[in-house]
Amino acid sequence: MEVRMPDARTRRKHSVKPQEGGYLEKPYPTLVEDVTMDIKLDEPTQDVVSVVLLRSMIVKVVGKNTGRMYVFNGAGSVLDDVDRLDAEAMLQKAGNTSCCGTQSTPYFQILGR
Amino acid sequence: MALVTGTPLGTLTTQEDLFLEGAPTIYFQRYEAAELFNPDADGFYWGLSGTATYPVYEVGCPADVSFTENLTMNDVLCDNVGTKDTVQQRNYFELQFSLKSFFPLDVLTHLLGGGTVVESAPTQKMPLGKIDNSVFWHVYAPKVYDETAGDYVWLMLHKAKFIDAFTINMSFGQPWTATGLKLRAFVDATKPAAQQFGMFGRADTSVIT
Numbered sequence: 001m002e003v004r005m006p007d008a009r010t011r012r013k014h015s016v017k018p019q020e021g022g023y024l025e026k027p028y029p030t031l032v033e034d035v036t037m038d039i040k041l042d043e044p045t046q047d048v049v050s051v052v053l054l055r056s057m058i059v060k061v062v063g064k065n066t067g068r069m070y071v072f073n074g075a076g077s078v079l080d081d082v083d084r085l086d087a088e089a090m091l092q093k094a095g096n097t098s099c100c101g102t103q104s105t106p107y108f109q110i111l112g113r
Numbered sequence: 114m115a116l117v118t119g120t121p122l123g124t125l126t127t128q129e130d131l132f133l134e135g136a137p138t139i140y141f142q143r144y145e146a147a148e149l150f151n152p153d154a155d156g157f158y159w160g161l162s163g164t165a166t167y168p169v170y171e172v173g174c175p176a177d178v179s180f181t182e183n184l185t186m187n188d189v190l191c192d193n194v195g196t197k198d199t200v201q202q203r204n205y206f207e208l209q210f211s212l213k214s215f216f217p218l219d220v221l222t223h224l225l226g227g228g229t230v231v232e233s234a235p236t237q238k239m240p241l242g243k244i245d246n247s248v249f250w251h252v253y254a255p256k257v258y259d260e261t262a263g264d265y266v267w268l269m270l271h272k273a274k275f276i277d278a279f280t281i282n283m284s285f286g287q288p289w290t291a292t293g294l295k296l297r298a299f300v301d302a303t304k305p306a307a308q309q310f311g312m313f314g315r316a317d318t319s320v321i322t
Contacts, residue, residue: 052165053165054165054168055232056229056230057218057219057222057229057232058232060231060232060233060234062234074229075165075167076164076165076166076167105163109165
């Protein structure tokens with residue numbers, strides 16, 4: 001039986017010698033050493049304000065920034081931990097204008113302003 | 114021009130040829146709140162000042178507004194000469210009106226004797242249950258009769274309550290109208306005797322100088 005050696009066109013660029021047993025193994029990349037990093041993240045700063053309800057009813061409102069549900073129990077009720085951006089959006093909830101031109105006050109007020 | 118005959122002699126106070134027209138704007142606030150002037154320099158208690166806890170409410174689009182009183186009258190009857198006197202006791206005043214504005218519900222609930230409104234966008238819900246008889250109101254009803262000069266009159270009732278049954282008419286082609294609304298003003302014993310029910314005032318810089 002004639003054995004023909006491969007020519008340059010078919011010769012592999014990288015020759016891999018078979019290990020004992022005849023199996024060729026792909027070279028695996030060396031494992032990166034397992035490193036544990038102790039990263040301490042700062043607590044996110046919570047910019048909160050106190051908001052008072054100026055309308056005589058129970059109002060449930062979803063904060064436009066946080067999506068959190070706030071429940072105010074009647075006129076004068078105060079929530080002290082309202083996200084600032086939520087509160088700014090709440091201020092946009094304005095009252096209506098009466099038949100005689102009087103404007104209702106808005107629903108909410110940020111305390112301290 | 115004075116009458117040639119018939120004019121009384123002496124001190125005479127005549128009434129002005131100035132006539133009021135139209136209903137006042139009606140505002141009300143919980144009785145627990147202090148009135149705006151509590152009292153003023155003349156010792157009168159009147160006006161409203163809304164707070165976060167006790168807002169002032171405005172009655173929108175009232176109609177058929179009237180103001181009246183209720184008296185108990187007893188004649189003093191003498192069997193020898195007849196009736197010599199009538200003793201009167203003022204029981205209360207009443208401000209009666211119909212209402213065509215129904216929103217928002219947190220105002221309507223006080224007018225119709227409803228409960229605490231709950232708002233959760235996009236809904237407002239007003240419960241209809243038992244009447245709370247412990248709720249009283251200050252009532253302030255100003256009426257501007259000269260818009261150029263800013264002259265106005267006002268009615269102040271210290272301690273009033275919404276009483277009597279209402280009826281809401283829902284006719285075709287007509288706005289819903291709540292009739293039978295009455296604000297009955299009772300004696301407020303915390304006020305001076307001369308103004309225990311309230312007061313009526315007038316502000317006119319051109320006439321009252």
